Amino acid sequence: MREIPYRTIGNRTLLLRVSPPWEAAGSPAPAAVFYHGGGWVKGHWTQFEPQAARLNALGVLTVLVEYRTEGPVAANEDAVAAMNAVVERSPELGCDPSRIVAIGGSAGGQLALATAVLKLPNTNPDHRPAALVLLNPVTNTAGEFPVGFGRNHFNDDDHALRYSPLQHVDENTPPTLVLHGTADSAVHHQSSVEFVEKVNRSGGQAELVLYDDQRHGFFNPRSTEPRQPGNPDDEYFERTTQEMERFVRRMVANNA
Template identity: 30%
Template sequence: MEFRKIILTILGLFIFASSYSQEKQERLTKDVIYKVVNKDSLMLRLYFPDNFKKRKKYPTIVFFFGGGWNGGSISQFEDQSKYFASRGMVSVVVDYRVKNRQNTTPFESVKDAKSAMRYLKIHAKEFGINTKKMVASGGSAGGHLAAATSLLSGLNEITDDVSVSSKASALVLFNPVIDNSKEGYGYKRVGERYLEISPMHNITKGAPPTLFLLGSKDKHIPVSTAYLYKEKMEKVNRRCDVKIYEGQEHGFFNQWKKEGPKYFKITLLETDLFLQSLGYLKGKATL
């Protein structure tokens, strides 16, 4: 009889632990639809810090996946999101319209990115977001979108409340498509409208402090582009840290499943240090 009680107690504790673990997982992530356009429901996923409290305001980082505005998945920045959630940030990955799924152009992608930033700001209280410490980040075309949210004055969805700024407080750009002119990348997609959509051509006073991460052998983004961006930022007295990784190609920062986690960790650490310097993170990186 006593043995049966012990077994039942252990079983009860196991069920409780499993239930608590599942509840915690559900509590730490949340999927929401931030926009419905042309019958497409666009979602974003939030990763919350441990011991998340709604009444608190947390620094927030928002990731946009790459893929040339043609494809891609929110899973690209899943690992980075989980890491920064563990560091006490609300981390967000955003889905947006792309050519392969919705037959759209980069202009629609920009509109979606700006809509996502506005949605998060409007619901900041619900999600525990500190809108004064909000980072936009992304890789390649996603880096373009991150910069576009904060540098482009136009390309707003007609249904957006434009009284809410889509601007981030800081940018972390992984080999970003930053110049859409004939000398840059994406001109064939945007044509003579490049001045509307090219972050390089829309740097003004008040641009967010920026971390620019690039491989020296990137065939899409020359090293000279990174330093020209930095030069233009400094002309308006804005900070731009450029980090060049010798011998690395486009997308090097998330190729760790093929080549090991070296550059995944190095770029994650560099981002952590950058955010520490801005006062968004405290304590040592926990890689």
């Protein structure tokens, strides 16, 4: 795993953790850029290491993004800067900038969406990802549960709407896979239903997989032992990761 600085804020340098495909390809590899969850105020870049390893096995280069957990404004600035860095440095990284999927969980889902649908400072429309995978994502920052998540982090309604992906999707929204548990008490699954329906009505392409009785973060592995298929402790890690693999293979890794 390579550690690549992508932004310095004050005395802190933020890093991209980059892992190449397990088998070298003859051409630039597709890439997956991961944004961890934690409500923009906690969490760690290591959250998606297990899923990243699975995509490395598919021939995908993976990037685990470290960002500031100082609220959504700082986190969104870093999310956009990280995607810009991946695209701009793609020859050095060995990835194909036209085959990037942004992946995020919870508030990290909002960050992945920020790189795809929001118009924020330093947003470059040429640096949009080709696809999205979102796990119990925050898609509406204009309200609190059950309508949305995170309104209290913003100055006023207009400020909240600026960062709310639901209000910014259109026909240019990248193809999107959303995975959500129906017992989520942090980010209501109905917000994902509404989001997917709006993307599809707008002319985009989105699909939703719901998991009955599963709570927030259900996709994280629960066991500390090596993740073997069939381990009952990791049932939902396995099921969601297989969905992710299927979608990534179809959208960006068809040649991997």
